[in-house]
Amino acid sequence: MAVVARPLPDRAPELEITQTQADVTRDVVGTLGRASTGYLLLLGGAVGLFLVGLLTFLILVKDGLGHAGYNPPIFWAVFITTFVFWIGIGHAGTLISAILFLFRSPWRTAVYRSTEAMTVFAVMTAALFPIIHIGRQWVFYWLLPYPNQRWLWPNFKSPLLWDVFAISTYFTVSSVFLVFGLIPDVAAVRDKVTGWRRTVYTLASVGWQGTDNQWRHYTRAYLYLAALATPLVLSVHSVVSWDFAVSIVPAWHGTIFAPYFVAGAIYSGLGMVLTLIIPLRRALGIEQMITKYHFDNLAKLTLLTGSILFYSYSMEYFVAWYSGNTFEQTTFFRRPFGSMWWAGWTMIICNAFVSQLLWFRKIRTNLTALFVISIFINIGMWFERFVIIVSSLSNDYIPWAWSDMNPTWADWGILAGSFGWFGMWFLLFAKSFPIVAIQEIKEMIPMPRKRGGGGHH
Amino acid sequence: MARPKPTRRQPGVLASFIHVDAAVDAIRALRARGHRNLVVYTAFPNHEIEEALDQPVSMVRLFTLIGGLTGCAAGFGMTIWMSFDWPLLVGGKTMSSVPAYVAIAFELTVLLGALITVAAVACLTLLGQKRRVAYDPQFSDDRIGLFVPSGSDQLGPVEQLLRSAGAVEVRHEAA
Numbered sequence: 001m002a003v004v005a006r007p008l009p010d011r012a013p014e015l016e017i018t019q020t021q022a023d024v025t026r027d028v029v030g031t032l033g034r035a036s037t038g039y040l041l042l043l044g045g046a047v048g049l050f051l052v053g054l055l056t057f058l059i060l061v062k063d064g065l066g067h068a069g070y071n072p073p074i075f076w077a078v079f080i081t082t083f084v085f086w087i088g089i090g091h092a093g094t095l096i097s098a099i100l101f102l103f104r105s106p107w108r109t110a111v112y113r114s115t116e117a118m119t120v121f122a123v124m125t126a127a128l129f130p131i132i133h134i135g136r137q138w139v140f141y142w143l144l145p146y147p148n149q150r151w152l153w154p155n156f157k158s159p160l161l162w163d164v165f166a167i168s169t170y171f172t173v174s175s176v177f178l179v180f181g182l183i184p185d186v187a188a189v190r191d192k193v194t195g196w197r198r199t200v201y202t203l204a205s206v207g208w209q210g211t212d213n214q215w216r217h218y219t220r221a222y223l224y225l226a227a228l229a230t231p232l233v234l235s236v237h238s239v240v241s242w243d244f245a246v247s248i249v250p251a252w253h254g255t256i257f258a259p260y261f262v263a264g265a266i267y268s269g270l271g272m273v274l275t276l277i278i279p280l281r282r283a284l285g286i287e288q289m290i291t292k293y294h295f296d297n298l299a300k301l302t303l304l305t306g307s308i309l310f311y312s313y314s315m316e317y318f319v320a321w322y323s324g325n326t327f328e329q330t331t332f333f334r335r336p337f338g339s340m341w342w343a344g345w346t347m348i349i350c351n352a353f354v355s356q357l358l359w360f361r362k363i364r365t366n367l368t369a370l371f372v373i374s375i376f377i378n379i380g381m382w383f384e385r386f387v388i389i390v391s392s393l394s395n396d397y398i399p400w401a402w403s404d405m406n407p408t409w410a411d412w413g414i415l416a417g418s419f420g421w422f423g424m425w426f427l428l429f430a431k432s433f434p435i436v437a438i439q440e441i442k443e444m445i446p447m448p449r450k451r452g453g454g455g456h457h
Numbered sequence: 458m459a460r461p462k463p464t465r466r467q468p469g470v471l472a473s474f475i476h477v478d479a480a481v482d483a484i485r486a487l488r489a490r491g492h493r494n495l496v497v498y499t500a501f502p503n504h505e506i507e508e509a510l511d512q513p514v515s516m517v518r519l520f521t522l523i524g525g526l527t528g529c530a531a532g533f534g535m536t537i538w539m540s541f542d543w544p545l546l547v548g549g550k551t552m553s554s555v556p557a558y559v560a561i562a563f564e565l566t567v568l569l570g571a572l573i574t575v576a577a578v579a580c581l582t583l584l585g586q587k588r589r590v591a592y593d594p595q596f597s598d599d600r601i602g603l604f605v606p607s608g609s610d611q612l613g614p615v616e617q618l619l620r621s622a623g624a625v626e627v628r629h630e631a632a
Contacts, residue, residue, distance in 0.1 A: 021500065021599030145539060153539035162560035169564040173571045180575060184597075188500065191594030206579075209592050212497040212510055213585040219502045220515040221578045225571055228521075232567045239560055439501040442599075447477035447503070450623050 019288065021442050028185075028434045028441075029192045031284040035431055039283065046423035053417010056410055057132060065135045067410035073401050074393045076133075078411035081385040082418055083129030085268065086122045087167065087240055088261075088381060091233055092269025093119025094174060095301075097181075098229035101222075107297050109444060110290045113185075113437045114280065114430075115273050116178045121425040122272070123171045125418050130163070132414060159242040166239040173232055177225050183208050184218075185434040237265040244388065250327040251335075251392040254319065260312035264384060267305035267351065270298060271377025278371045280430065289436050292365045299364035302377070306355025313352050331395055339404050340391050347387045350380020468631055469606040470615045471591040472624035477505055479623030480601040484509040486618055487605060496590050498602030506601070517577050524573025525566045532562030591630045604630075 019027070035043075060067060070077055093115035100108040131140045143164045145154050154161050187208035190201035208214060241261035244252040254260075274295070281290045320332040335344040354376045363369045395402050429435070474480040480497070484506065487495060497506055533555070540553040587606075596602040603624070605615050616627050 025500075025598045145535065151543060153543050155545075156536040156539065156561055157554055157557045159560075162557075162564075165561050165564040169568040173567060176571055176575055180578075184501070188597040191597045207586075210498050210500055210597055211586070211590075212495075212499075212506065212512070213587075214582045215499065215502045216507070216512055217515045217517050217578045217581045217585075220517045221521075221574050224518060224521040224574050228525075228567045228570050228574075232564075235560070235563060235567075239564075242560075443501040448475055449478045450476040451478055 017289075017441065017445050019445070021445055024289075024438055024441050024445070025188055025192060027286065027289070028436050028438045029189050031286065031435060032189065032431060032433070033193075033197070036283075039427065039431065043424065043427045046420045046427060049416050049420025050424050051417075051420070053414050053420055056413030056417060060132065060410060060414075061137060065133075067408060068414075069406050069408040069411050071403050071405050073396045074390055074403060074405040076389050076393060077405055078386070078407050078415060079129050079133040081382065081389050082415055083126050083133070084240055084261075084385040084389070085382045086126035086129070086418065086422070087170075088237065088265035088268040088385075089122035089272045090119040090126070090170070090174065090269060091237055091262070091265035092273050092301075093117075093122070094177075094229055094233035095266050095269070096273070097177065098226040098233065101226045102230060106444060107294055109440045110436055111273070111277060111294055111298070112440075113178075113181065114277055114435050115269075116174070116181065117426060117429045117433075117435070118269075118272060118276060119174045120171070120178050121422050121429070122269075123167070123174060124425065125422045127167055127171055128418070128421070130167075159239065159246045162239045163243055166236045170232060170236045173225075173229055177229055180222065180225060181437065182433055184210060185438045188438050189434060234262055237262045244392075249392050250325070250331040250395070250397075251316070251320075251388065254316065256312060256315055256319070260309070260316075263305045263308035263312065264351075264381060267302060267309055267355070268377060268381035270302040270305065271374045271381065274298060274302070274370050274374035275378060276426065278367050278374070280435070284430070284435065286436055289441060292367075295367060295370055296361070296364045299358045299370060302373075303355055303358035303364075306351060306358070306377075310352040310355070313348060327397055331392055334395055335387060335391055338391065338395070340387070340394070343383050343387045343391065346383040347380055350376045351384060354380065466589050466591055466630045467587065467606055468608065469591070469604055469629075470612060470619060471593065471628050471630055472603045472605070472619040473593060473595060473626040474601040474603065474623065475599070475625050476623055477503060477601060480603060481505050481509045483603055483619055483622035483624065486622060487615070490618070492605055492607070492615075494587060494606050496587055496602075496604040496606075498592065498596035498604075500597050500599065503601075516581060517574060520577035521570050521574045525570035527573070528565035528567070528569030529562050531569070532565035533558055535565075536561050591628075600625075 017024075068077065068079065093112075096108050097112040097116040097119070100112070131137050134140060143154065143161070154164075156162075183205060186201050187205040187210065190198060190205045193201060238258035238261065241257035245254055245257035247253065277290060278295075281287050317332055320328040323329075334340075336348070338344070354373055357363050357369075357373060363373075390405050394404060472483065474483070484495060484497065488509075488511075495510070497510065499506060536558040537553045537555070544552055546552065590604050590606075593600070593602060603619070605619070607615050612629050616629070619627050
């Protein structure tokens, strides 16, 4: 007998959907197409920011990386910080779409499509940064193992190579997961629209009709994709953390780095989820699908990961003290009290302390408060990576070599461009594809029965 | 709503249901009478219908396993072979340090596992797809569709059965 690999709809009263199946199709399809002035302004802003980044990048290609604020011994700076930041953003999406799917957590249904799209676009953004950072961008393919005339192969003992594989796998698999999940929804849109849009969605729906045969293979495959994505997401940020932890720089060389980075990644991603979907649900008129209950749950996850971060921060200081290692102790002393104290405190306050506000249900269900907190999280998590990367490099083993780093216009230009690039893709996606998973929402609505019970007909 | 043009369709009866238990009744009754090759359309997967159809578990999992194992072997194979193909002996350490290659092998396990899973779904659904079967756009909305392939002599009894089970709309599909 076939076992259906789908979460059983939970009957939590908060998740009771008052709409019918047809309402769901109509409402979600209604979010597509015609754009409001506000949307066009946002999109224009995003494209503008992206162009700023593109121009900065072209100048960097022409003149070299000297425009950026690299300053010996700090040769990993804003670009690597921003790379880790965007990779981290992606993690919350996979947590919600894959891990909560395996845990049969029904509240994920309404938000997972938007978070998964966020993942794909965040990883797309992140993947640009190592390429910008390497300086000679036109030979980035040297990172890949390909037969070349020197018969050289890359050094697979280096965590940087692990990263190449981790990031490209993460991008590929999360894109596949997103597109695969979209197929039935695109078919639902296809059957509702007319004209050239119908042609486009017909092609995109790759012949999906929702037959029993299609569902039989599809539901199984979705389960396995989720099962593959789950360890993948945990591995990606672990590998990113090993870029640092495998070296011997003080404050990098720690065994807690992998779980610490994964928790931080999910925390930052949840911050971005909140920043994106609080305005989005209003703009698209889908408040009845993404409710306070969802935000309460997202906030609880934020609290959990924020508390893990709090613990990790404390543990870092404890280990520095307990190790008796002068270099480690100096680095950690200089974080809050050195020349870059402002960055150190921004990180601690925004991440460890602000997240603790979420113990209160009143705050968890107040969308304005959540939105403000989410901005703090975004800023705090960018600074966390800045502190870990720049401040650790700034105090080397030789005090003579110590230095500071001040980001320049090139650093800020690329950072702004990355937000534009990400925002542009996310906004375009939100108007072209169902941002709420139609078929999974429908699955939670009891089917109408002729023998009574269930349904709203 | 524009209905798809009838072009050389498979002959049979296409019914549409609002109630899931009605559709399940119809499937059970048809199967009891020996009707096979039924095509059921739903907007989302449904346990009851799947149980009524009583189909075997999808073979996709086999391909996921094959893809994963291939990726894992390729990951270790590639890294170890490349280490020996350009030998760099550093400090007398081992030439191929397998623990460092676990990361690569793991990523390739996931990558190939996922890609082959999706490729398998494409192949399996295409292979199992019945050609030129009638469809209605309502089936991706809120109706359950049921197509019964049947010759012209059976059209009447099948329609009768579908209506008595509770179909809200029944239409004949001529060849």
